[in-house]
Amino acid sequence: MRTVDSLAASLALVILGVAIAIYAREFDLGTFAQPGAGFMPALAGLVIAGCAAAGIFEAIRGHGHAPHGEALWRLATLWQQVLVLAIVFAFGALLEPVGFVPCAVVLIVVAARVLGRESWRNSLVWAAVLTAASYVLFAMLLKVELPRGLLS
Amino acid sequence: MDVINGLATGFGVALQWKSLLFCFVGVLTGTLVGVLPGLGPVATVSLLLPVTFYMDPLSAIIMLSGIYYGAMYGGSTSAILINLPGEAASVVTAIDGYQMARQGRAGVALGMSAFGSFIGGVAGVVGLMLLAPPLSEFALRFGPPEYFALAVFGLTLVSYLSSGSMSKAFAMAGLGLFLGTIGVDGLNGTARFTFDTVTLMDGVNLIPIVMGIYGIGEVLHNIDEPASRQVFATRIGRLLPTVKEWAEAKWAIIRGTVTGFFLGLVPGGGAILASFVSYATEKRLSDTPEKFGTGMIAGVAGPETANNAATSSAFIPLLTLGLPANAVMAVLMGALMIHGVRPSPQLIVEHGALFWGVVASMFIGNVMLVILNVPLIGIWVRLLRVRYSILMPMILLFCLIGAYTMKSNVVDVYIMGAFGVLGYLMKKYRYDAAPLVLAYVLGPLLEESLRRSLLMSEGSTLIFFQRPLSAVVLGLAAVVVVLGVLPALKKRTARLKEAVAVAD
Numbered sequence: 001m002r003t004v005d006s007l008a009a010s011l012a013l014v015i016l017g018v019a020i021a022i023y024a025r026e027f028d029l030g031t032f033a034q035p036g037a038g039f040m041p042a043l044a045g046l047v048i049a050g051c052a053a054a055g056i057f058e059a060i061r062g063h064g065h066a067p068h069g070e071a072l073w074r075l076a077t078l079w080q081q082v083l084v085l086a087i088v089f090a091f092g093a094l095l096e097p098v099g100f101v102p103c104a105v106v107l108i109v110v111a112a113r114v115l116g117r118e119s120w121r122n123s124l125v126w127a128a129v130l131t132a133a134s135y136v137l138f139a140m141l142l143k144v145e146l147p148r149g150l151l152s
Numbered sequence: 153m154d155v156i157n158g159l160a161t162g163f164g165v166a167l168q169w170k171s172l173l174f175c176f177v178g179v180l181t182g183t184l185v186g187v188l189p190g191l192g193p194v195a196t197v198s199l200l201l202p203v204t205f206y207m208d209p210l211s212a213i214i215m216l217s218g219i220y221y222g223a224m225y226g227g228s229t230s231a232i233l234i235n236l237p238g239e240a241a242s243v244v245t246a247i248d249g250y251q252m253a254r255q256g257r258a259g260v261a262l263g264m265s266a267f268g269s270f271i272g273g274v275a276g277v278v279g280l281m282l283l284a285p286p287l288s289e290f291a292l293r294f295g296p297p298e299y300f301a302l303a304v305f306g307l308t309l310v311s312y313l314s315s316g317s318m319s320k321a322f323a324m325a326g327l328g329l330f331l332g333t334i335g336v337d338g339l340n341g342t343a344r345f346t347f348d349t350v351t352l353m354d355g356v357n358l359i360p361i362v363m364g365i366y367g368i369g370e371v372l373h374n375i376d377e378p379a380s381r382q383v384f385a386t387r388i389g390r391l392l393p394t395v396k397e398w399a400e401a402k403w404a405i406i407r408g409t410v411t412g413f414f415l416g417l418v419p420g421g422g423a424i425l426a427s428f429v430s431y432a433t434e435k436r437l438s439d440t441p442e443k444f445g446t447g448m449i450a451g452v453a454g455p456e457t458a459n460n461a462a463t464s465s466a467f468i469p470l471l472t473l474g475l476p477a478n479a480v481m482a483v484l485m486g487a488l489m490i491h492g493v494r495p496s497p498q499l500i501v502e503h504g505a506l507f508w509g510v511v512a513s514m515f516i517g518n519v520m521l522v523i524l525n526v527p528l529i530g531i532w533v534r535l536l537r538v539r540y541s542i543l544m545p546m547i548l549l550f551c552l553i554g555a556y557t558m559k560s561n562v563v564d565v566y567i568m569g570a571f572g573v574l575g576y577l578m579k580k581y582r583y584d585a586a587p588l589v590l591a592y593v594l595g596p597l598l599e600e601s602l603r604r605s606l607l608m609s610e611g612s613t614l615i616f617f618q619r620p621l622s623a624v625v626l627g628l629a630a631v632v633v634v635l636g637v638l639p640a641l642k643k644r645t646a647r648l649k650e651a652v653a654v655a656d
Contacts, residue, residue: 009581013323020330027342033611037342040599041333047326054319080375081576084548085569088368091552092565107552108545115375116541126542134549142206144557 010055017049080115087111099149100139104131155281162508166516171214171509174207178215179517182222183524185239187230187532191547192239193223194479194589195366199547201359201487202554209491210506214513216487220480221273221463221514224423225521228265228456229532232258241423241459244431248444248451255447256389259529263391264449265456266525268405272457273518275409276416276464280471281511284500288472291497296604297615301622303598305629306475307591310420311636314584318636321587324578328588331356332595339603351563358486360555360568361592362479365585367551368568369575371544378540388533391526397449404434404454412461417468420586422478426462427455464514470495471507475594479586482593 021042030036087107095103108127112118118126138144165171185196197216204212227242232249245265252261294302311321334345335355346352393401411433412426434454435444444451469475474495476482485495493503500507525532555568578585609615617623 006581009577013327017323017326023345027337027344031611032613033606035599035603035606037337037340037344040595040602041330041344044326044329044333044595048323048330051319051323051326055317055323058317058319077375081372084368084372084375085573087548088552088569088572089566092556092562092569095552095556095562095565104549107549111545111548112541116539116544118539118541126545130546130549134553137203138553138557142203144202144206145560146553146557 006059007056010052010059013052014049014056017045017047017052020045021049083110083115095149096147097149100146101131101135102150104134154285158285158504158508159281159512161505162510162512165210165505165509166214166512170211171513172516174211174215175218175513175517176520178218179222179225179520179524181215182219182224183226183521183532184535185219186223186226186228186242187238187535188226188538188543189230189234189236189238191370191543192366193220194362194483195370195547196223197480197483198359198362199367199550199554201483201490202557204487205490205558209488209493209503210509212487212491213484213506213510214517216484217467217510217514218517220484221460221517222521224273224456224460224463225266225269225525226532227459228269228452229262229525229529230536232261232265232452233533234536241427241462242456243424244427244455245452247431248446248448251445251447252449252452257447259389259391260393260397260449261452262388262529263526264393264397264401264453266522266529267393268401268408268453268457269460269525270518270522271405272409272412272459272461273464273521274515276413276461277511277514277518279413279461280464280468280514284468284472284507287468288497288500291473294473294497294621295619296601296608297619297622298625299597300601300605301616301625301629302473302475303594303601305625305632306419306477307587307594307598308629308632309418310590311587312632313418313420313425314586316582316584320581320583324583324585325587325591328591328593329595329598331361331588332592333599338596338600351561356567357558357564358483358589358592359558360564361571362483362589363551363554364568364571365575365578365589366479367547368572369579371547372572372576373579374540374544388529391529393449401449401453403437404430404450405457407433407437408454408457409461412458413465415458416462416465417477419469419475419477419590421462422466423459423462426458430454430458467510471499471510472497474499474597476590479589482589485593 024038024042024045027038027041028036029038029042087110091103091107105127108130109123112123112126113120135146139146166175181196181200182193185191185193197219200216200219204216207215223239224241227238228245228249230236230238231242231246232253235246235250237243237246249261249265252258307325311318311325314321334352336343336353343353408430411429415421415426415429416423431451431454434450435441438444438450466477466481469477470481470485474485476485488495493499493506551568552565555564556562558564575585605615606613616626
């Protein structure tokens with residue numbers, strides 16, 4: 001399984017590298033003597049693809065690097081990772097329409113209660129403390145514009 | 153005499169209450185994140201980067217540097233007390249430090265780390281102060297070919313020295329180079345990989361990349377491998393080492409200072425490598441190498457001195473050449489650029505107060521750190537009991553605020569989320585992030601100097617080999633690549649020979 005996972009990662013990088021190199025041709029590659037805007041990205045794409053291809057050979061021949069990675073998807077914990085990402089993207093989507101304070105409170109409660117298995121009481125207390133502290137630090141001391149959302 | 157004048161200017165600005173305050177906030181935060189496993193200096197410096205937008209450049213850089221060298225002090229505390237390094241440069245400290253703690257000598261191990269860190273850190277700053285001005289004067293003569301060669305050399309060395317396989321490291325360097333090209337091309341205004349969006353016109357910013365990989369990625373990874381943190385239930389005991397213990401650690405500290413200082417200068421070297429090399433050296437030179445791993449004080453003093461010497465000297469390439477030697481320096485460079493200070497050989501002349509202010513603040517910060525880490529060690533021991541379930545929401549919140557406030561644009565939050573996934577996958581598959589971050593930062597310099605060099609030479613690539621310095625540096629880069637590829641080739645030929653022998 002590990003080798004398969006690792007091969008998939010290398011293969012994905014090869015595809016990415018080739019895709020970058022092909023797309024870079026849209027921006028004038030130029031020549032070695034006169035590199036254009038597409039030269040560097042094309043080179044970068046080839047480096048990625050070339051090194052990842054070398055990685056595939058290493059993986060198949062298996063010399064030297066026995067543990068190619070950890071078992072990737074642990075179904076038992078995968079939902080937690082999905083939840084973390086959901087928190088990140090939901091925060092981004094809701095920050096401006098809803099405002100900083102409600103977003104921060106919900107974020108901390110969900111993270112502490114569901115992911116951290118803190119008690120409801122603890123989660124709520126920490127949410128209040130951390131939201132207030134970050135509000136004081138950013139909005140009041142550093143005078144950052146945090147979205148007010150519904151409160152405005 | 154220039155040094156004396158410089159120091160006078162430096163202390164003049166560093167002793168102002170504002171500088172002192174930010175220096176203190178920096179070293180305090182640094183110690184804190186150093187102590188807490190799961191949050192490293194790169195993540196913290198990038199988490200606090202948005203905070204510095206609203207400061208003057210000197211305060212910003214004083215605080216961010218304080219976090220970096222403060223983390224080196226803090227890292228040993230968790231390494232010694234819970235056998236879990238607070239950050240990567242304290243991995244080897246745990247070997248003998250934890251054994252000392254089990255024997256009831258936790259205090260001495262902590263005290264020795266703090267004093268060793270102080271000696272290494274201060275000696276490193278002295279080296280920085282003496283070496284940086286002449287080096288930057290020398291570097292004033294560098295043209296695009298020299299910068300191209302140095303950037304190539306730096307990236308090669310970072311990939312060579314990074315953990316894991318070299319092909320993976322170079323692939324990550326390639327990815328970093330690519331990310332650096334996104335946005336409007338500086339030389340002729342072509343919009344690259346912007347997919348006709350306005351957001352990508354000025355490129356993908358460093359902050360969401362670094363916070364995604366080191367912040368969100370770390371949170372995602374921690375779900376799979378929750379670090380157990382049990383404070384070793386022991387009395388701390390006596391903190392001050394005895395004369396005999398000083399004698400045992402004396403040479404380790406001296407050698408640690410020297411190796412640490414030089415390894416800090418090397419791109420990709422830095423604090424982690426310095427601590428490993430110091431430990432290996434002490435073990436090899438010891439009369440009783442078999443006792444290492446059972447609580448040798450030299451095994452604690454050497455690496456802790458070395459990693460602090462390396463953190464001080466790592467500032468030299470950034471402040472004299474504008475070339476960051478490690479990921480933290482790359483973020484610091486980003487911070488300076490945001491404030492309109494472009495690290496280059498002219499920095500010391502053009503921003504003298506800034507350079508000398510940072511140097512002076514590092515002396516002050518190291519003194520603060522000894523006070524924080526010796527008499528006040530009890531506070532940090534208690535902090536080790538902070539639960540990750542509280543720490544993790546804090547990390548998330550700070551990442552999100554940081555990514556958003558940078559440009560008040562939620563797209564950066566999404567970009568950070570994407571890099572969080574990338575960072576997690578990289579950790580899983582053992583791809584080192586340092587080459588990516590450095591290549592991202594050095595990419596524009598690399599490209600610009602390449603294209604400018606070729607404009608200078610009217611298209612002749614010989615220019616890189618006709619100028620002695622760039623020729624030598626590029627030659628060194630080639631040697632590094634050969635060194636990296638050679639072992640694999642040797643193995644292959646050996647196997648071939650074997651196969652031939654069997655066939656015969």
